[in-house]
Every structure is written in C-alpha cells, then in structure tokens.
Amino acid sequence: MSVINANTRFNSKLTSQCQNCSLSALCLPIALADEDVNRLDQIIERKRPLKKGELLFRQGQEFDSVFAVRTGTLKTFNITNTGEEQITGFYCPSELLGLSGIDNNTYPVSAKALETTTVCEIPFAHLEQLTAQIPSLKHQIFRLMSRKICDDQQMMVLLGKKNADEKVASFLMNLSHRFKKRGYSATSFRLSMSRSEIGNYLGLAVETVSRVMTRFQKNGLIDVDGKEITIVDLPEMEKLVGVVEECGKIEHA
Amino acid sequence: MSVINANTRFNSKLTSQCQNCSLSALCLPIALADEDVNRLDQIIERKRPLKKGELLFRQGQEFDSVFAVRTGTLKTFNITNTGEEQITGFYCPSELLGLSGIDNNTYPVSAKALETTTVCEIPFAHLEQLTAQIPSLKHQIFRLMSRKICDDQQMMVLLGKKNADEKVASFLMNLSHRFKKRGYSATSFRLSMSRSEIGNYLGLAVETVSRVMTRFQKNGLIDVDGKEITIVDLPEMEKLVGVVEECGKIEHA
C-alpha cells in the first residue's frame, strides 16, 4: 500500500484522450475549442491503474496535481490523532479530487482506491498556467471549487441535522444522482464502499447503517443484495432526504 | 430585514482603501505590487454598514460578488424544507464569504449580520477579469477556495466524529485561533453569536451547549460571563479538540 510514483505514466499514447473520453462532457462542461482541448490534453498524464487499497496520494504529501477519476472509485480520508480514519468523500468517474491541496501545497487528506481505479493526473502548475491562455478554463476551475464548497456544506447539514434514516437515504440518493448524471441507472447500482466506510462517512456506527438498510428493505424503499442496491420507492426516498439540496439538485449547464 | 441594494455604496471616497486597511495582510496575503493593489481597489465597493439581523445576500439570489468582512460578524445559513435554519459558517473580519455562489451563479446560502457589520464588496466578474492581469491574484483565489474546502472538511470531521464536549471545545479554539491571527487575544473574546446559533452550527441542542460551557467553567477550562469567553486552560482545551486540524493549524505564508 505505497503511494505510487507520480511520474509513472501508463501507456500514455494508447489510452484515450480528452476528445475521446466519454467523461469529457462532465469533466469539462465548457465549450473548449479543439485547440484548447489539445493543450489541456498535453498536460494530462494518464497513470497506471491503482489496485484496490492503493493510495493515490497521502495526507501531508506535497501537492502536485489534481486528479480526475476515469474508472473506479476512491475515498479521501483523514487520520485523526486517535489513529482512526475519518472519510471525507467518495469520488466516482468524472469527478475531480485533490483541490484541497492547493492551499498549503500539501494534501490535507489521503486518497485510496476502493477498487481497481484509473485516474487522469493534471499537474496543477501546468493547469494554472493554461488558465492564463484559456479564461473559460479558469472559470471552470472556480466553478468546480465553488461546487465542492456547496457540496461539502450540504454534507455539513447532513451530519449536523439529519437522523440515521435521513443520512442513509441522503447518501443513497446522492449516489443515485451522481450515477444518473454519468448516464448510469439512477435506481440500481453497486456500492463500492463497505458498510463500515459508509458509517464512517455519515457519522454512524456500522451496525446502524446495516439496520437502517435492512429496515428500508422491509419497508419497500430499497432492495439490498450485498453491495447491490436498487431504489424501489424513489419518491419516498426523496422525501426522506428532506432538506433542500440546493447544489446537488440543480443541473449545471 | 431586507437585502440591501448591492449598488448602495457607503461614503466610498472617505473609507479606507486596501493599502490602509489593517486587514490587507490577511485579506491579500500576497505581495501585490502597488499598482496591482490599486487596480483591486478600484473594483472594490465599500458598502454601508449592515445592522444586526440585516441580510447581505439571500439564498437563491443571483451571485454578483464575494465579500470581505471589515468589521463585525456574519453567519451563513440554509433554510431547510422544514423551515428551520442550518448555519453553515461564521465570518469574522478579514474573512471572505460568497465563494459558494460561483458555481450556479446563485448564492446557495443566506448571509446575515450578527451585529453591526461592514464589508467590502468585490464584484466577482471584475475580480475574475483582474486575475488575467495579475496571476498571483488568481493563485490567491484558488488558495482561498482550497482553504475553504479544507476548513469545511474539518467541520465535517467535527460533526461526524466528535462528542458535545469536543465540538464546543473545537468551536471555541477555532475562534481563538482566528482572533489570534487577526492580532486579538487568543484567550479572551466576545461571542457575537447566541448559544442557539452555536448549537445550530455544531449540531447540538442549545441546552447542551449551555451545559457543556457551564461544566467547562466548573472544571477550570474556561471562564464564561455571558458572551465573554476566557480560555483558562489552553493546553487542556487543545487536548479536547483532539483530531488533527490540518488546515486550521498551519500558519499560511
């Protein structure tokens, strides 16, 4: 479980580029001119896949790059002084992680692959240079960071105000929305994280997560088969989510 | 309690400018050339003071500007679908708010003055233009947003993992650090928010906040006199804070 060398490229020539990447519409939801996409392409490094459990970067490590998930899932987490881990986020394909490292030039969290995962590495210094030439790229980065702030604040509402049922429902519906946006089923998907990781993330004990999910199934809200989740009663689940999810709900141009 | 007109300037010529502002070192912790500070100055509007309870901006309102607090304090909050408010942050002098509005071009939260408060309004479109001419300003904005992401994640750890004692201790120590950074006493300060607002922010009932503070006083950790707080046993308080506060602790250049 060592941090993989940031310089290790993986078959760079053969892997798809931004133009061909099915995620580009999500990853770059701006109308970049072809030449601009090319310029972006040139700074992006496509790394060898991470195996389950491998670290993409480590808390305290010098910040170099932000990463876009291509396939797989990652979690980011802190290690508290009592030695336990606190998960601060899960990252699905098309999503960007590492932005929190800009401030101190150090990653404040570690990022670990939950399954075999491929990412695009975007050296931030290069990206920042490029924003001087492509103003819309700059705006896009501002927006991505702003969005992250919104999302985290919704998470704060979840942690501070919601009970166990609402937390679990919100978590599942959040994943549902994210899968839907990527063109996957909004009602049927596979959890790449363990119950324990869900509980950790939601501020709940594992047992509580398990109990809530079982009860949801009994009540016909969802169907659980191990890590496979099917959302059966979408309206009722939405109702449980409750509080307005300002940032998550609104579709972005 | 209406939103004040964003165009209302307050005595713009007479109020201090960035060069003279005692907060500039915090507000602009970068070595901007004099001419650059001037350019920044020109886009900043200094608004008339907000009275306690007035809104600086309202959830759902179109995003125009970010704001730097000059004096006073603000809170940002969401209104949940059950009509209750969820406070997402408190803002002290030199701190910037409104960044979460960039993403949707809409403020996802409302901002309300907790006391008489003055702010500098920075129209974001102008600021963004200016970043094209001043790369270090652009970097500074990236850093500020990155910092906000770090801070919010620390807040997520607090809400998800800490008990009532640790939450209250963390809250007080966080304020202490912020006051210290601004040159005020780290051990003696005035809370501009009510117990109810603290509880709301920390995910605790008012009564719990009150009880914890009373107990802290009994145990010689702090001294409470209404809204006046004195931190008596700083090491013990730091110990209670517990988990590593990666972002908050490190001093920024």
Place this chain on the structure above:
DNA sequence: CGTCTTTTTGAGCGTTGTCAAAAGAGGTGG
C-alpha cells in the same frame, strides 16, 4: 420598570453507540 428573549437548570426519554455473537461473503491453498 415591564416585557420579551436568551440562557440556564432539571427530569425523563429516545436514538444511536457499544459489546457480543452468529451468519455470510470472499479469498487462499491443498
């Protein structure tokens, strides 16, 4: 000085965490 709000304090209850153990899933090697 009276009224309204905020804060404090007390009592009792409920949700969720902890502990424990069984059941299930996944991985390894013979």
Place this chain on the structure above:
DNA sequence: CCACCTCTTTTGACAACGCTCAAAAAGACG
C-alpha cells in the same frame, strides 16, 4: 473444487449521550 480462514455484515441486548419538554433565572430593550 472444496475446506478453511478471515473479514464483513447482520442481529440482538443494553447502556449512554444528547434531545425534548418545562420552568426558572438572567439579560436586553423600549
């Protein structure tokens, strides 16, 4: 391919932390 081991998930019993309700005390404000 099955047996075995380990890790994860589920389920149950119980306890505790923090919430709710209620009322008194202390401030704030006109």
